[in-house]
Amino acid sequence: MRVTDQRRYTQLVDRIRTQQSRLQKSIDEVSSGEKFTKPSDNPAASALVRRLQESTARHEGYLNVATRMQGEYEMAESSIAEASTAMQRALDVAMQMSNGTYSDENLKAAAEEVAQIFEMVRQSANSQYQGRYIFGGVKEGTPPVDAAGVFQGSTDLRTTLVGDHASVSQMSGADLFGGAGGATNPMTALSELRTALNAGDRSALGGLVDRIRSSVTQLNLGRQRTGHVLQTIEHARGFADNVVFQNAADTDRAQSADIAQAASRIQLISTSLQATTEAASRLRNLESILKL
Amino acid sequence: MSNLSHILQVGRGALFSHQRRMSSIQNNIANASTAGYRRQRTDYVTLGGQLTQNSVKGVSTREADSIRAPFLARQLAQHRGDLGYHTTRATMDAGVEATLFPGPGQDIGAQVDSFFQSARQLSASPSSEIERKEFLQSAEELARRFRQTDASLRAQQNDVRDQASEMVRDLNADLKRIAELDQSISGEVAAGKPAPNLIDERDRLVAKVSETIKVDVVRGDNGTVNLVTPQGRSLVEGGKARTVEMSFDAASNTVSVGVRSGAGALQPLSNVGGNLGGAVDSHNLTFAAQMKNLDTLAFDFAQAVNAVHTAGFDLNGNAGQAFFTVPGTSGGAAAALAVNSQVARDHRLLATASTAASSPGGNGALLSLIAVQDQALSQGASLGGGLRSMVTTVGRSIANSQSQLEASSASLSQIESLDAAVSGVSLEEEMIALTQVQKSFDAAMKLLKTTDEIFETLMSLRR
Numbered sequence: 043m044r045v046t047d048q049r050r051y052t053q054l055v056d057r058i059r060t061q062q063s064r065l066q067k068s069i070d071e072v073s074s075g076e077k078f079t080k081p082s083d084n085p086a087a088s089a090l091v092r093r094l095q096e097s098t099a100r101h102e103g104y105l106n107v108a109t110r111m112q113g114e115y116e117m118a119e120s121s122i123a124e125a126s127t128a129m130q131r132a133l134d135v136a137m138q139m140s141n142g143t144y145s146d147e148n149l150k151a152a153a154e155e156v157a158q159i160f161e162m163v164r165q166s167a168n169s170q171y172q173g174r175y176i177f178g179g180v181k182e183g184t185p186p187v188d189a190a191g192v193f194q195g196s197t198d199l200r201t202t203l204v205g206d207h208a209s210v211s212q213m214s215g216a217d218l219f220g221g222a223g224g225a226t227n228p229m230t231a232l233s234e235l236r237t238a239l240n241a242g243d244r245s246a247l248g249g250l251v252d253r254i255r256s257s258v259t260q261l262n263l264g265r266q267r268t269g270h271v272l273q274t275i276e277h278a279r280g281f282a283d284n285v286v287f288q289n290a291a292d293t294d295r296a297q298s299a300d301i302a303q304a305a306s307r308i309q310l311i312s313t314s315l316q317a318t319t320e321a322a323s324r325l326r327n328l329e330s331i332l333k334l
Numbered sequence: 335m336s337n338l339s340h341i342l343q344v345g346r347g348a349l350f351s352h353q354r355r356m357s358s359i360q361n362n363i364a365n366a367s368t369a370g371y372r373r374q375r376t377d378y379v380t381l382g383g384q385l386t387q388n389s390v391k392g393v394s395t396r397e398a399d400s401i402r403a404p405f406l407a408r409q410l411a412q413h414r415g416d417l418g419y420h421t422t423r424a425t426m427d428a429g430v431e432a433t434l435f436p437g438p439g440q441d442i443g444a445q446v447d448s449f450f451q452s453a454r455q456l457s458a459s460p461s462s463e464i465e466r467k468e469f470l471q472s473a474e475e476l477a478r479r480f481r482q483t484d485a486s487l488r489a490q491q492n493d494v495r496d497q498a499s500e501m502v503r504d505l506n507a508d509l510k511r512i513a514e515l516d517q518s519i520s521g522e523v524a525a526g527k528p529a530p531n532l533i534d535e536r537d538r539l540v541a542k543v544s545e546t547i548k549v550d551v552v553r554g555d556n557g558t559v560n561l562v563t564p565q566g567r568s569l570v571e572g573g574k575a576r577t578v579e580m581s582f583d584a585a586s587n588t589v590s591v592g593v594r595s596g597a598g599a600l601q602p603l604s605n606v607g608g609n610l611g612g613a614v615d616s617h618n619l620t621f622a623a624q625m626k627n628l629d630t631l632a633f634d635f636a637q638a639v640n641a642v643h644t645a646g647f648d649l650n651g652n653a654g655q656a657f658f659t660v661p662g663t664s665g666g667a668a669a670a671l672a673v674n675s676q677v678a679r680d681h682r683l684l685a686t687a688s689t690a691a692s693s694p695g696g697n698g699a700l701l702s703l704i705a706v707q708d709q710a711l712s713q714g715a716s717l718g719g720g721l722r723s724m725v726t727t728v729g730r731s732i733a734n735s736q737s738q739l740e741a742s743s744a745s746l747s748q749i750e751s752l753d754a755a756v757s758g759v760s761l762e763e764e765m766i767a768l769t770q771v772q773k774s775f776d777a778a779m780k781l782l783k784t785t786d787e788i789f790e791t792l793m794s795l796r797r
Contacts, residue, residue, distance in 0.1 A: 046758030048367055056747060057531055081435055081729030082736070084430070089726040092443060096718050100446030100707075105666060174461065180695035182689070198692045202458045203704065211697075292609045309533040 052133075054173030054322050069309045072300040078297065087296045094225035094289040094296075100206075100290075101282040108204045108279045110172075115275065117171045118213045119268040125166035125263035129228055132159045132264045133254045136235055153239035160232040164191060167219040167229070179216025193220025204278040210271050214305045218264045228257035338792075340761040341785045344392035348778035351378055352771050358398045359768045361760045368537035372400035372757040373764075400530035404553055404758035406539075406749055408592035411544035411551045415607045418545040420742055422612025424735035426494050429619045431728045433486045434624070436723075442483055443721040444477045453700055460647065460686040461694035472676060477671045478660065480632045484625065491621040495582060495589060498613040502580045502591070504611065505546045509561070512539050512705045515576035516558040516625050520573060523556040533557060533650045542567070547578070548607020549578050563607050567593045570791075580614075587625065588618040618728065620731060624724055625668070627713070631720045633667035634662040634711035637705060646699025647683030647692070654685025 071077060081088040138144070139152050153294050169188040178186035179196030186195030197220075199212040214222070221227025231253040238246040356377040365371040376398045381392035435441050454474040455466045522529035540551060542561060550568060552560040561569040569576055576595045583590070591614055592600035606614050608622040636658035643657035659674055660667045677683045688698025708716050715723055 044755040044760055044763070045368075046754045049758055053747070056743075072732045080724050082431055082732035083729075084727035085726050085733055089722055092722050092725065093698070095438075095724075096447055099451055100442075100499060103451035104449070107458045110455075113435075114458075132527070157623070172459065174459065174695070178695070180692040182695040188784070196692070196695075198689075198696065198717050199696050200692075200695050201453065202697065203701065255559070268716070292686035332744055 050325065051322075053331065054318060056327070057318050058315065058322075061311055061318060065308060065311045067314060068304050068311060071304040073300055074159070074310065075301070076297050079301045081210040083159050086302055090296050091293050094293045098286050098289045102280045104205050105286070106278060107202060108275050108282065109211055111202055111204055112272065112279070114171045114176055115210070115213070115268055115272050117169060118176050119265055121166040121169035121176070122213075122218065122261055122265045122268060125228070126265060127256055128159045128162040128166070129232075129254060129258045129261060131158055132232055132235060132252040133251065135159075136247055136251045136254050139239060140244060142244060142252055146242040147150055147246075149239045149242050153236045155240060156232060156236040158171075158231070160236065163219070163228055163232060164189075166168045166195075167173065167215060175215075177213060177219060178217060179212060187219055187229060191233050193222075193227075193229070195220065199224055199333065204275055205281055208274060208281075210274055213268060213271075218261060225260055226256040228252050228254070228261070231257055338785055338788060340391070342782065344787060345778050345782040347381070347392040347394055348781070349775065351376075351393045352775040352778060354395045354398070356768065356771045356775070359764050359771065361398075362764050363761065363768075366592075366759040366761055366764075370534055370541065370727070371536055371759070372402055372530065372537075373400045373759045374400045378632065380406075381513045395526050396732065397526075399533065402406055402533075403753050406753045406756070407540075407551045407553070407559075408751060409539070409631075409749050411549055412628060412745070413422045413742055413749055414544040415548035415594035416742040416793060417739065417746050418609040419607050419612040419615075420550070420735045421741035422609040423616050423620075424612060424732050424739055426497075426616035427527060427728060427732045428618050429494075430616075431725070431732055432484055432486065433490065434725050441721070441725070442479045442534075443545060443718055443725070445472075445479045446721065448472050448716050449476045450704060452705050456686065456695040457700040457704060460697045463681060466684050466686075470673065470678055470681055470684065472671050473657070480628070480668045480671045483634075484628055487621060487625050487628070488669075491587075491625070494613055494617045494621060498580055498589060498610060498617065501546055501613060502578050503612045505543060505578050506575075508539050508543050509569050509575040509578070512536055512543065512559070512570050513563070513573050515539070516570065517573040518553075519559050520556040529557065534767060544608065546608045547610050548605065563593070563603055564607070565603060567601055567603060569593065578610075586620040589614055620728060626664075626727060627720065627724050628667065628668040628715060629664045629716055631668075631711065631724075632671045633660055634665035634672060634708070635717045636667065638706045638709055638711065638771060642699055642702040643685050644703070645688070647687045647690045647696075649682040649694045651690040651693050652683075653690075657685075709789055723759045 064304060065327050068246060070079065070272055078084040078088060096275040135152050139149055144152070164187050168185040169176055175184065175186050175195070176182070177195060178184065179193070180198045180200055181196035184194065193216055195215045197214070197216045201209050201211045203209050216222035217225050219229060220228070221230060231250060234246070235250045235254065237243075238250060354507065355376045355378070358374050362373045369562055377396045379394045379396055381394050435700070438444070449469075449472045452465075452469040456462070456469045459465055515532055519529050519532045521537060523533065536559070538560065543549060543561060544551065548564055549561040550564070552562055554560050554572065557796060558573060560571045562571075563569065567576075569578065576593050578591060579594055580591050581600075582588075587649070590602060591606050591610065592602045594600045603613070637660070638659055640656040643654040644652040648654055654672055657674055657677060659672050661670050673685075675729055686700045687693040687696030688702070692698060707718065710716060711720060715718055
């Protein structure tokens with residue numbers, strides 16, 4: 043085959059250009075630490091990385107929500123615990139005053155204490171988290187329990203997603219403090235207790251003891267439920283954390299460059315490039331034929 | 335004496351012949367690096383023979399002609415067309431890729447994630463003013479990215495169209511020039527002259543044309559060529575050129591290419607190939623298709639969100655308004671997508687609750703909105719999936735073009751090597767030929783000198 047000078051040089055230039063392009067790609071890989079920087083470099087891996095990024099963003103969203111819900115439920119648990127403690131004290135007072143050994147003055151003094159307990163429970167029922175009433179259901183902008191102890195909140199409860207298949211609902215203030223669904227209304231019980239104590243109506247105290255005890259049980263059950271919800275949130279957080287971690291590992295595996303391999307490739311291409319350049323300079327020696 | 339005179343004529347003819355051969359060699363050496371130059375050769379022709387008189391013996395030369403490999407012309411044209419197509423397609427499609435994927439976190443997909451993240455955050459505290467405003471900002475940013483992406487694609491598509499128009503203008507000028515050259519070549523060849531320089535110039539233009547558009551190069555009569563498209567439409571035939579025209583249909587947002595002969599009807603060309611085909615396919619199959627996808631996604635997404643929002647209730651207890659403003663059909667939806675200005679101004683109009691009674695803390699409408707993230711839209715994929723599919727499709731198209739580009743480049747290089755092996759200039763070969771001609775020239779001179787000496791001797795005898 044005849045080899046012409048122009049073709050010889052053209053091919054050399056082509057090869058040098060190809061090698062330089064490969065060299066640049068390897069240098070980019072080492073300097074960026076990524077196997078590909080745009081989808082066309084590796085469409086399949088790029089689509090996978092994008093899917094992982096979507097999943098990460100979604101689960102990071104769940105993590106934020108779960109963190110907020112955790113704060114809200116911890117606040118709810120603490121408020122219910124305070125209300126339960128206060129109701130327990132009200133139960134003690136009611137039991138003590140109902141045994142018939144106390145005078146009317148003693149009962150009036152107890153009524154004062156019950157009034158304070160009423161306020162404490164009301165305050166617990168009107169607890170706020172980040173400026174919103176946590177026991178008011180969806181009516182979270184106004185205090186759920188008014189000064190008279192009447193529940194003004196909503197029975198409609200908000201459900202919040204903390205994972206793709208996990209959700210938590212608001213604690214029902216209506217159940218805990220409003221006597222909804224046949225539950226005992228602690229506010230009414232306390233109010234009646236105070237009235238009975240003020241009136242010295244010892245016969246009514248016996249019936250109230252049972253209702254207050256029922257309220258304590260009811261609040262303790264509410265506290266238990268809060269604990270379960272917190273467990274659900276914790277589980278959802280753990281799951282989202284794992285997904286985010288796993289996604290980061292998978293993204294790294296799909297995207298991160300093998301620096302050692304890329305560096306060795308740079309070495310190989312450089313050597314090849316050097317040899318091609320050397321061959322080009324040798325071509326000049328071949329031109330000695332022109333001296334003929 | 336007359337025999338001696340014949341010898342002088344033979345010597346003179348030899349000198350002229352070697353000079354002409356030397357001239358060809360010098361021309362070859364001078365043009366060794368000229369693109370498209372085919373080496374020329376001046377062949378010797380022996381004059382006379384057994385049946386001819388002594389007076390016509392000696393050597394002469396034919397007209398200088400170039401050495402060509404006509405069997406490679408079609409393959410060269412085909413590979414040039416493929417290379418041109420994939421080079422242009424990959425380059426132009428890269429613009430779509432850069433727009434759809436400007437960098438991590440900068441694409442629409444990342445903003446879609448952010449939008450739904452804000453919705454999730456808001457679902458935990460729907461009455462929070464801060465989070466309502468954050469959600470609105472996120473929605474406005476998402477709409478802005480749709481508009482920005484569409485505007486960028488539209489501007490680039492216009493550039494592609496302009497470049498294609500320029501290619502058509504250059505192509506028509508080249509076709510016209512090829513036809514003119516063919517007429518000259520035909521005249522020369524008919525007169526028995528090989529016209530190598532005209533053919534070289536014509537072939538250079540044919541190479542340029544075959545890079546611009548896919549053509550089959552068919553050798554015609556008297557050294558002319560016919561350039562025929564894959565559908566059998568002639569661009570140049572018998573020294574006449576046809577006109578290539580490009581038209582744009584705004585309704586379908588596509589360009590089409592056709593061939594017109596004189597005042598005749600425009601004959602449409604499909605599978606245009608070459609740089610022009612790459613530009614046309616990039617315009618129609620990548621830009622127009624992805625812009626349409628973007629419009630459809632923007633429209634479907636806006637419709638889905640609006641359906642949820644209008645079914646919900648705002649903080650004032652009123653039914654929600656359309657959240658996004660979009661045209662009545664998907665056409666132009668990405669360019670027009672915006673958050674309803676009233677809602678954007680007043681966060682209280684954001685409908686987060688599913689009933690009037692569940693406002694302000696209800697999040698039923700928001701939960702439905704969050705579900706839109708996984709909802710299959712009209713094309714069968716979710717918004718995120720659709721956007722991902724767009725980026726992957728363009729990425730695959732570019733990767734495919736680049737891979738085909740490398741294959742075409744390697745094939746073309748091989749064919750060019752074969753072609754150069756036949757018609758390229760080898761300096762070594764030319765230098766050896768030059769030495770050979772020089773020796774022959776010296777010999778012819780010696781012949782003349784010897785004949786002259788014989789003359790001198792004869793003349794001195796007479797004296």
